Amino acid sequence: MSDVLTYPEVTQWAVPFFIAAILIELAWIVIKGRGGRYETRDALTSLIMGAGNVASSILLGFIAYGFFMALWAATPLDLGTSVWIVALCFVLDDLRYYWVHRFGHRIRWVWASHVNHHSSQHYNLTTALRQTWTGTFTFMMVVRAPLILLGFHPAMVLFCGGLNLIYQFWIHTEAIARMPRWFEAVMNTPSHHRVHHGRNPRYLDANYAGVFIIWDKIFGTFVPELKQEKVDYGLVRNLGTFNPVRVAFHEWLGIFRDVLQPGLSWRERLMYAVAPPGWSHDDTRDTSEQIKRKHLLKHPEDKGTPGFTELP
Amino acid sequence: MPLEILLPLVIFGIAGIAVLLHQLGLSAPTKFEDEAAAEAAWSREFPEDKATHVRLCRNKKAALIETPQGKGIVWAIGADTTARYLTGARIVPTSTGLRIDLPDVTAPHIALALKENEAAAWIKHLKEPA
Numbered sequence: 001m002s003d004v005l006t007y008p009e010v011t012q013w014a015v016p017f018f019i020a021a022i023l024i025e026l027a028w029i030v031i032k033g034r035g036g037r038y039e040t041r042d043a044l045t046s047l048i049m050g051a052g053n054v055a056s057s058i059l060l061g062f063i064a065y066g067f068f069m070a071l072w073a074a075t076p077l078d079l080g081t082s083v084w085i086v087a088l089c090f091v092l093d094d095l096r097y098y099w100v101h102r103f104g105h106r107i108r109w110v111w112a113s114h115v116n117h118h119s120s121q122h123y124n125l126t127t128a129l130r131q132t133w134t135g136t137f138t139f140m141m142v143v144r145a146p147l148i149l150l151g152f153h154p155a156m157v158l159f160c161g162g163l164n165l166i167y168q169f170w171i172h173t174e175a176i177a178r179m180p181r182w183f184e185a186v187m188n189t190p191s192h193h194r195v196h197h198g199r200n201p202r203y204l205d206a207n208y209a210g211v212f213i214i215w216d217k218i219f220g221t222f223v224p225e226l227k228q229e230k231v232d233y234g235l236v237r238n239l240g241t242f243n244p245v246r247v248a249f250h251e252w253l254g255i256f257r258d259v260l261q262p263g264l265s266w267r268e269r270l271m272y273a274v275a276p277p278g279w280s281h282d283d284t285r286d287t288s289e290q291i292k293r294k295h296l297l298k299h300p301e302d303k304g305t306p307g308f309t310e311l312p
Numbered sequence: 313m314p315l316e317i318l319l320p321l322v323i324f325g326i327a328g329i330a331v332l333l334h335q336l337g338l339s340a341p342t343k344f345e346d347e348a349a350a351e352a353a354w355s356r357e358f359p360e361d362k363a364t365h366v367r368l369c370r371n372k373k374a375a376l377i378e379t380p381q382g383k384g385i386v387w388a389i390g391a392d393t394t395a396r397y398l399t400g401a402r403i404v405p406t407s408t409g410l411r412i413d414l415p416d417v418t419a420p421h422i423a424l425a426l427k428e429n430e431a432a433a434w435i436k437h438l439k440e441p442a
Contacts, residue, residue, distance in 0.1 A: 012313040019325040023332075030336060039391040040330060040339040047326040054322070121392040126329075237357060238394040240387070240419025250417045294360070 005081065007159035012054065014166050021170065022125045028175050029124075035175035036124045041242045043126040048244045049116060050129030056136070064141040068154035077151030086160065089152045090211075093160040096147065097210035100140045102221070105205055105288075110138045111277045112251035119247055121234040123197055128172035133248045164210045168193070188213045191225045198231040201295035202307030204288040223307045236278070236291065251277075341388040343372040350375035354386045357395040367437065374424050376437060383438065385412065387422055394419065403438055410434060 029035050079085045104114035113132040120127045147157050171193040179189045188209040196207040206223035209216050216222035225231065239247065258272040258280075268281040278287035286294065292308060302308050333339065344350040347366040354363050354377045365378040374387035377395070386395040402413040409426030426434060 009313060012318055015313070015318065015321055015325070019321075019329070022329060026329075026332070026336075037391060038333055038336075038338050040333040041390050042392075043333055044326065044330045047329060051322050051326060054318075121389075232356070234392070237418070238389070238392070240389055240394045240396065240414075240416075240422065242390065246417060246420070253417050 005153045005155045007155050010159065010162040011057075011165055014169070018050075018125070018129065018169060025125050025173060025175055036173060037122055038124055038126070039122060042120055042122050043124070045242045045244055045247060046120055046126035046130035049133070049247060050126075050131055052133045052244065052248065053129075053131035053135075056133045060136040063136055064144075065154065065158070067141055068144065068148050068157065071145055071148040072154050075149045075151060077149070078153070079151035081153065081156065085152070086156060089147065089156050090160040090163060092147055092152075093144075093157060094164055094209075094211045095215060096143050097161070097164055098208050098215040098219070100143050101208040101210065102219075103140065103143075104138075105208065106276050107274055108251070108255060108277050108279070109273050110140060112255055113138045115235070115251045115277075116247045118197060118235055119239050121238055123172060123174055123194060123231070123233045125169065125172055127197070128169045130247075134252065167211045172197075184213075186212060186214060192216075192222075194231045194233075195223050195225050197233050199234050199236055200229060200232050200307075201288075201292045202226070202229060202302065202305075203231060204236075204291060204307075206307060220310070226306065236286075236288075338391075340391075341373055342391050342393060343388065344368055344375060344386075344393075345372070347375070350377070350386050353393040354384065354395050356393070357386070358384070367434075369424065369426055369434070370430055371425055374422070376434065385422065387424070398438065401438075403435060405431060405435070 025036065026038055029038060079088075100110075101114075104110045113134045116132055117127075117130050120130055144157055144161075148154055168188070171188055171190045173190050174194065176190040178184060178191050179187070183189065184191065188207070188211055192207045192209065192213050195203045198204070198206075203223060206221055207213070207216050208221055213222065239250070241247070255273055259269045264272075264281060271279055271281070276287045276289070278285045278290065296303055296308060344353065347368050350368050351363045351366050354361075354366075354375075358379070361379045361381050361384075363377045363379055367376040369375065374385060377384040377386055382397050382399060384395055384397045386393055396414055396416060396419050398412070398414070400415040404411045404413065406423070408423070409431050410424045412422040412424065414420060414422070424431075424434070
């Protein structure tokens, strides 16, 4: 069994490409006068979040890697390192990404880490880099355990995860309207991912895909971008700060404040940590499902249309 | 990538992009065209709580909102807007207007640039019962 296997740190090597692509997108927007918006402090916050994410990976990455290596030592399986195995690993890791991402929107403990990625009211290539500093604390590394136990080397799994994140960089743009039809059918695209960043009731909790949009189509979470409904980017309740520390930790503080409030049962305290974002013991807040229901009360004509098909 | 390359790349990359954006004039905060725009921005955050009165400040970067549920504020955050209720807010006069401190980690301070008489009027209005 091969213990020493190394792949390039692709997300770090991609940094010059990220900077160049941001400059190209910005030039396009400024010259053409369309294709998105930039604002200095918003972009600066996103970029600092990205840098913090790299720093956090360097400082805390050993926790996940140690866990993966322990699993690797325990498994009797080793699928090797052929190109086909790397390709299979990439596809299965993308399926893993879909579920981690879905958990990230449906479990508040995981949302606390992911929320920062949705906290910009802009949608440009800097938004792609607005990444978490606290991913390690969600314990979502356990979702990768089956891949390693199946015989994919941890270094390969992490390499595929890095490629997945690099793929997702270019889809954070308004400069590209639609890709060719066959591509839109299979791959995650700017159009599909714009929907994912929408705060419109129709677009909440949709399009969790990383690379292949087929996962959303298989698991019933796909919503197409509709021409008649422009995506409104950001959070249901938008932040009033650009402070990266607040952006990184605000939902964690919210969880602790809610969990520690007096007079709650143990179940209610647990629910504040693991129920979908917006859950409250006294129904003073709305989950995405409640937001959709309230929207349908005002707009019954939307019933059964994309984004509202699952609601009775 | 070696840290001695990654670190300067990240630092100079971020700083360069920020300076470029500022030089391109992309740092100016948004303004509400009129009361209706402020009301629309409020409704974007609180679609169920209809504004019954809107008081737009003279520089058009913030507005006080009255609703049956209480008083709130909508303000420019960069090129965009957000809104909050003023429950538990502390209003502090400053040399340039008012600072509103909210018990909210996602919007802890709002700095409002108001002329002297405008600031006094806002304080008076904020003290009136909703």
